[in-house]
Amino acid sequence: MNMYDSLFPQGQPRLALRGMSKRFGAVTALDRVDFEVYPGEVVALVGDNGAGKSTLAKIIAGVYRADSGAITFEGREVVFSSPEAAGALGIATVYQDLALCDNLDVVANLFLGRELGPRRLPIALRWTQEDDMERRAREVLSSLSVRLPSLRRPVKQLSGGQRQSVAVSRAVLWGSKVVLLDEPTAALGVEQTAMVQRLIMRLRATGLSVVLISHNLTDVFQVADRIVVLRLGRRVATFTASQATPDQVVAAITSGGIESVEGIL
Amino acid sequence: MRKLLPKVEDSASHEVVSFPISLWDKVLNRARSGEWEPWPVVFGLILTWLLFQSLNGNFLTPRNLSNLVLQSGVVGTLGIGVVLVLLLGEIDLSLGAVCGVCASVLGVLITNLHWPGIPAMLVTLVIGMLIGLLQGAVTVYIGVPSFIVTLGGFLAWAGVQLILLGDAGELVVLDPIVQSFASSYLTVFASIVLGIFIVAIVLVSLLVRRRSRRRAGLEPSSLSTSSLRLLGVIVGTGVAIILFDAYFGIPYMVVLLLVVVALLTWMTNRSVFGRYVFAIGGNADAARRAGIHVKTVRLAVFALASTLAALGGILSVSREFAVSTGTGGGTLLLEAIAAAVIGGTSLFGGRGQIYQALLGALVIGSIENGLYLLGQPASTQNIATGVILVIAVSVDALSRRRQQTN
Numbered sequence: 192m193n194m195y196d197s198l199f200p201q202g203q204p205r206l207a208l209r210g211m212s213k214r215f216g217a218v219t220a221l222d223r224v225d226f227e228v229y230p231g232e233v234v235a236l237v238g239d240n241g242a243g244k245s246t247l248a249k250i251i252a253g254v255y256r257a258d259s260g261a262i263t264f265e266g267r268e269v270v271f272s273s274p275e276a277a278g279a280l281g282i283a284t285v286y287q288d289l290a291l292c293d294n295l296d297v298v299a300n301l302f303l304g305r306e307l308g309p310r311r312l313p314i315a316l317r318w319t320q321e322d323d324m325e326r327r328a329r330e331v332l333s334s335l336s337v338r339l340p341s342l343r344r345p346v347k348q349l350s351g352g353q354r355q356s357v358a359v360s361r362a363v364l365w366g367s368k369v370v371l372l373d374e375p376t377a378a379l380g381v382e383q384t385a386m387v388q389r390l391i392m393r394l395r396a397t398g399l400s401v402v403l404i405s406h407n408l409t410d411v412f413q414v415a416d417r418i419v420v421l422r423l424g425r426r427v428a429t430f431t432a433s434q435a436t437p438d439q440v441v442a443a444i445t446s447g448g449i450e451s452v453e454g455i456l
Numbered sequence: 457m458r459k460l461l462p463k464v465e466d467s468a469s470h471e472v473v474s475f476p477i478s479l480w481d482k483v484l485n486r487a488r489s490g491e492w493e494p495w496p497v498v499f500g501l502i503l504t505w506l507l508f509q510s511l512n513g514n515f516l517t518p519r520n521l522s523n524l525v526l527q528s529g530v531v532g533t534l535g536i537g538v539v540l541v542l543l544l545g546e547i548d549l550s551l552g553a554v555c556g557v558c559a560s561v562l563g564v565l566i567t568n569l570h571w572p573g574i575p576a577m578l579v580t581l582v583i584g585m586l587i588g589l590l591q592g593a594v595t596v597y598i599g600v601p602s603f604i605v606t607l608g609g610f611l612a613w614a615g616v617q618l619i620l621l622g623d624a625g626e627l628v629v630l631d632p633i634v635q636s637f638a639s640s641y642l643t644v645f646a647s648i649v650l651g652i653f654i655v656a657i658v659l660v661s662l663l664v665r666r667r668s669r670r671r672a673g674l675e676p677s678s679l680s681t682s683s684l685r686l687l688g689v690i691v692g693t694g695v696a697i698i699l700f701d702a703y704f705g706i707p708y709m710v711v712l713l714l715v716v717v718a719l720l721t722w723m724t725n726r727s728v729f730g731r732y733v734f735a736i737g738g739n740a741d742a743a744r745r746a747g748i749h750v751k752t753v754r755l756a757v758f759a760l761a762s763t764l765a766a767l768g769g770i771l772s773v774s775r776e777f778a779v780s781t782g783t784g785g786g787t788l789l790l791e792a793i794a795a796a797v798i799g800g801t802s803l804f805g806g807r808g809q810i811y812q813a814l815l816g817a818l819v820i821g822s823i824e825n826g827l828y829l830l831g832q833p834a835s836t837q838n839i840a841t842g843v844i845l846v847i848a849v850s851v852d853a854l855s856r857r858r859q860q861t862n
Contacts, residue, residue, distance in 0.1 A: 275747070290745050292738035294806035295731075303735055304746030306728045315729040315756075322672035329674075 203266055205230050205400045206251070206282070206369050211260035213246050220246040221257070222424045228369060228400040233391060235403045235411040235432070238421035239444055244404050247421065251371055251402065252284040253277030265368075283362030284371040287378075289354055293347035297339060298328045300346055301361050331364045332356075335393045352383030356390050369400045376410050388413050408437050420444055496851075497800055497815050501822065508826030515826055518702035526638055526775060528814070528821035529709045530555070533768040534792035535799070535813030536720060537761030542796055543724070544757055545737045545805025546602040550591060550609030551765040551792060556784020557613040558584045559769035560620040563627035563779040566634065573633030577770055584766025585759050587613065592758030596751045602758075610789070618781060626780040629773050637712060637774040641705030650711065651693045658689045709771055713814065716767070721810045733757060737806030787838065791820050794841060798848040819844065 204227035213221040221243045228234045238244050249255040250262075253271035262269050264280055271277040274284070291300050298321065307320040307327075328342055337356040339349065346354055355375055362370050372391070376384040391414045394401050405411050411418060412432055420428040420443040428443035508515040534551050541548045558580050565576040591609050595602045621627060629635075642650065662685065666676040676682075700706045724730035732753045735743040744750045773779050797803060798819050799812025823844065824837045 274745075288741075290739070290742040292735045292742050292806070294738035295734060299731060299735075303731075303743070304748050306731060308728055314732070315723055315727055317728045318726045319728055319731055322668050322674055325674055326672045 202229065204228060204263075205265055207263045208247075208250070208257075209261050209263075211247065211250060211257045213243075213250065213255060213257050219424050221250075223260070224421065224424070224426045226251075226419060226426070228402055230368075230400055231395055231398045232417065233395050233401040233403055233415045235405060235415035235418045236421065237405065237408070237411060237418060237440065237444060241423075242421040242444070243424040244421055245373075246424075248284070248371055248373060248402070248404055251277070251282060251369075253282070278367075281366060281368035282371065283365070283367035283369070284373065285355070285358045285362060285375065286373050287375075289358040291346050291354060291358060294345050296344055297342040297346055297349075297357055298325050300357055301328050301331075301364055303361075305365065327364070328360075331360055334397065335360055335363060335390060337390065350383055351379045352386035355379070355383075355387050359390055359394070363394070363397075363399070367399070369402065370394060371402045371404070373404050374406065375403070376405070376407055384410065408440060411440075412437060422446075497798065497812070497819065501815070501819050504819065504822050504826065508822070508829065512826070512829045514829055518699050520825065520829070521699055522703040522707070524818070524821050524825045525710060526707055527825060528817040529638070529713060530768045530772045530775070531788065531791045531795050531820060532713060532814040532817035533716070533771060534765055534788065535795035535817050536716065536810055537764035537768075538792050538796040539799075539801045539808050539810055539813045540720070540724075540733070540757050540764075541602070541761045542801050542803060543733050543737045543805065543808050544754055545740070546595070546754070546757075547793075548591075548602060548606045548758065548761050549789060550587075550606040550613060551761060551768075552784045552789030553610045553613035553617070554584055554587050554762050554765040554784070555769040555772065555788065556779075557587075557617045557620070557769075558766035559773050559779040559783045560617045560627070562634070562770060562773055563629050564620055566629050566631045567627045573631040576631070577634065580770060581763055581766045584769070585763040588759035588762025588765075589755065591762070592755040595758065596754050614785065617784070621779070621781055626778055628778045630777060634770065634774050635777060637709040637771055638707060639774070640708050641700075642708070642711065643705060644701050647697050647701055647706045650706065651697045654693050654714075655686075655690055659686060662686060709774070712771075716764075717810050717814060724810060729753065729756070734806055739806075787841075791817075791841065794845040794848075795820055798845060800848075803849065816848075 207225075207227040209225050211221050211224045211226070212219070224243065224247060226234075226236075226247060236244050236247065246255065250257050250271070253274040253276055256271070262271065264282075269280060271280075271282075277284075292303065295303070302319075302324050306317075307323050308317040310317070325342060332339065332342075335356070337353075337360055339353055339356070346357055349357065359370065359372070359375075375387050375391075379387065388410065391401055391403065395414075395416075401414075403411065403415060415432045418428075418430040418432055418435065418440055419426060420430070420440065422444065428440075430440060430443075505516060514520055534555060537548065537551050561583055562576055562580045565571040565579060566573065571579075587609070591602075591605050594600055594605045618625075662682050666682065669676040697706070700710075724733060732743065732748050732750075735746070735748060736750055736753060740750060769779075769784060772783055776783075792813075795816030796808070796813050797816065799809075799814070799816030801808030801812050820841055823840050827837045827840060
């Protein structure tokens with residue numbers, strides 16, 4: 192077994208980006224970056240401010256188009272022309288703002304824009320099939336072990352971790368295969384952070400691919416299988432989380448030296 | 457039935473949220489969640505009635521209450537439009553002027569052009585809708601704030617009203633069908649049939665709801681809550697019928713308003729369209745990202761509110777047998793906005809109910825009517841209404857602030 196085999200799960204990546212470059216005017220945000228995530232895997236994307244994390248995330252989410260490079264999803268080459276196109280393929284992005292309607296209840300938020308109802312009627316006459324929606328909501332929340340005080344209260348009454356769970360569950364409910372989480376624990380306390388970490392592990396257990404963008408290395412080491420380090424728009428290191436130390440990762444983030452596999456990937 | 461509820465698979469992976477919650481916190485939580493929504497206002501209304509009754513024994517007579525309801529009809533109808541627009545987090549300042557211009561159109565069609573009542577009313581409603589579509593399109597597609605667009609509309613439609621009414625400034629409208637809304641009443645028999653019909657609808661919908669939840673494997677709402685709600689409807693309907701029938705009966709206008717409120721309540725609370733209205737008011741950006749056609753929904757709401765203003769114009773003509781340059785003017789628009797807000801609709805979008813417009817209109821109507829009975833001038837009535845409006849909005853603002861700090 193050569194040294195790189197241990198870095199990657201076997202089989203085909205669910206999502207793979209090859210040679211992604213993106214320039215904004217004179218600034219090179221990404222320079223020939225490769226990225227891949229496998230089924231049932233949590234990959235953390237780390238790096239300092241301006242390292243290119245959010246640019247890469249926005250390419251995955253379909254917000255930006257790369258200047259060059261190719262994306263394959265489950266082996267097929269794809270082009271993400273819009274966030275909707277990425278979403279239709281099964282790539283869901285949960286941004287920090289969560290995109291929840293605070294005044295609506297959990298069920299309404301989970302089904303927002305895709306309410307169950309007699310589809311042949313115009314929307315002003317189409318009633319929402321609340322009971323079917325609530326039953327499916329319970330099923331998916333239960334499968335992710337998400338516990339909420341009530342599905343029929345406005346989500347503004349939920350804690351930060353619970354709101355994050357609702358936003359993530361929405362992605363799962365609609366059959367997403369890759370979930371991109373943007374700083375999911377940035378605004379959370381200890382207990383809430385633990386709740387979100389357990390949720391991420393449940394996502395992995397159900398076979399989803401999770402891309403975790405985080406500043407919080409404690410978080411990253413808790414849940415990630417692999418850690419991809421970006422620095423100044425280039426991928427400078429990849430770690431297997433169980434075989435790396437935070438110091439090594441910090442060193443890679445700040446100086447891009449240790450364990451560098453750049454040029455080989 | 458229980459098996460579909462989320463089960464705890466391993467104790468490590470489920471959330472332990474069993475903080476001790478004091479009774480006071482529970483009360484606050486329920487009040488904040490809007491579960492008690494109508495009760496503070498209903499309580500205030502009853503208090504107002506008792507106060508005026510103690511000051512003047514004529515207040516709680518069937519004759520005065522019947523008048524009170526008819527007086528509140530136009531404000532209430534406009535207020536329903538205001539609720540819809542506020543739900544989006546928008547405002548429509550033109551509704552009073554639209555009411556006036558549509559009343560003028562009705563007057564011109566019937567008195568000057570000798571149209572029969574029903575087509576004249578239909579055309580009036582369509583014109584109201586077109587005005588709403590126009591203003592909504594400028595707001596939604598050009599991006600001018602609704603405050604400015606409808607402020608412009610307010611001035612412009614008031615001008616159009618002056619042109620339509622000509623030098624006389626008034627048109628007498630003598631059409632039996634138009635007049636019937638405010639001056640014809642259901643017979644006692646018909647009103648009892650109506651009451652039974654209302655109770656039956658509520659009963660059937662409660663039963664259907666329980667059965668549907670049980671079928672989906674969910675816990676139905678408790679039997680005591682359901683029967684309490686049914687009891688409330690029975691008592692309320694019964695008292696209203698007895699009071700109305702002690703005078704002339706239930707005015708057609710009340711029946712019309714009940715139908716409008718029932719249809720729009722269903723639409724806002726049960727339909728996909730209504731869900732989108734609430735979603736846009738709560739977080740327009742999230743609604744857009746969820747794939748909702750935000751612009752179309754907003755346009756439709758502006759059109760609906762203006763159509764309701766046109767209906768208000770028809771009811772105003774029905775009450776006064778005439779339309780003048782003053783129709784739709786004065787404090788009408790401000791009272792309609794006040795009605796919605798006093799009833800409990802949030803100025804900040806995403807929270808409100810259709811019935812709240814009528815409840816608020818009744819509060820405002822009661823104050824005006826009561827102070828009038830006491831021989832107080834319009835100045836006192838305006839001051840009282842203004843103070844109550846500010847109190848109602850303060851309560852809304854305070855509850856919002858408490859929610860945010862939590």
